[in-house]
Amino acid sequence: MKLFDVYPLWDIEPVRGEGCYLYDKNGQRYLDFYGGHAVISIGHGHPHYVQRIGEQLGRLGFYSNAVRSSLQEQLADKLGRLSGLPHFSLFLCSSGAEANENAIKLASFDTGKKKVLAFRNAFHGRTSGAVAATDNPKIVSPFNATSNVEFAPLNDTAAAAAKLRTGEFCAAIVEGIQGVAGILLPSAPFIHDLRELCTACGAHLIVDEVQSGYGRSGKFFAHQWLGVEPDIITVAKGMGNGFPVAGVLIAPRFKAVHGMLGTTFGGNHLACAAALAVLEVIEKDHLIDNAADMGAYLTDRLRRLQGVKELRGRGLMVGIEMSEPVGELRRRLLFEHKVFTGASGTHVIRLLPPLCTGKQQVDELVEALTRAANV
Ligand SMILES: Cc1ncc(COP(=O)(O)O)c(C=O)c1O
Secondary structure (H helix, E strand, O other): OOOOOOOOOOOOOOOEEEEOOEEOOOOOOEEOOOOHOOOOOEEEOOOHHHHHHHHHHHHOOOOOOOOOHHHHOOOOOOOHHOOOOOEEEEEEEEOOHHHHHHHHHHHHHHHOOEEEEOOOOOOOOOOOOHHOOOOOOOHHOOOOOOOOOOOEOOOOOOOOHHHHOOOEEEEEEEEEOOOOOOOOOOOOOHHHHHHHHHHHHHHHHEEEOOOOOOOOOOOOOOOOOOOOOOOOOEEEEOOOOOOOEEEEEEEOOOOOOOOOOOOOOOOOOOHHHHHHHHHHHHHHOHHHHHHHHHHHHHHHOOOOOOOEEEEEEEEEEEEEOOOOHHHHHHHHHOOOOOEEEEEEEEOOOEEOOOOOOOOHHHHHHHHHHHHHHHH
């Protein structure tokens, strides 16, 4: 059997990771400013993470959600404390799309309504509801396409108000920072207006923090920079540092009913051990403060780079919009300077390094970018 060829691949195979670096089989080192697509939060191969998952595997790797799991309770407790949302509840699942799917379902169950307001250029995942709320017709199959989702431009209060005021919407879903779109930030006035509109119109505010959450922005959640409290928050990527685990954080006003949500793998013992190890390292190593500090240092250094049209982002979620297409520049960064970066569209380099990135790694990146851009 061969692989179903849906991913355009770089011809490189990392076989080992340590901190902010990856290594191929020849021992060649690569600086990771992509974080495996914002997934690597505490760094590759963190000893505490390796030990905690290993110990758990030796005891019990999996049992079903039909029995009590004190690991799930510990995780909910710690996540509530570190995120500043101890009054929320947690539903555990395994991917970002699944988290958004359940968030939308919950909003719909609670309100009895079926429409969702999403925003231009949004990406929420590839399962049915999540992809319908994703503004990319190329990945929406005819089966997924639905008139239940409507789009408005980001940061356009009047457009959002015109839709929400019909009273037909169960939710508005917005990314904490739009990632795939090119690191686009919702403005504070817009998010405050959206919060008020949702409340006034009987809709729930869902903030998708799958990419921007878990400390990446320099606060636990990117929306916390804007001072609003959503009804539902979704998390994944950095939550497990590579172990597939995701969550839906649910405000106290929702009533749980047995059987309304469910999953086989969500919140299994290994996933909880991974997610607990991540939170323990984030707390002990002050990685959220580090993301804020290193983000400021990084953007300060990048500002002086030639060819930069605009710098956007918060913390260690940074978009560098260049005047020219970035494909060749990223290829040179990877193959000649051994640096992994991400991209959004044709002109934006997307930086999503591990949250333990230090000044040395930032300096290495800036040096590589300067040399790669000046050929
Ligand atoms: C903002 C956002 N939401 C949802 C998803 C989907 O997550 P997953 O690929 O884990 O389903 C992504 C993935 O890139 C994302 O960036």
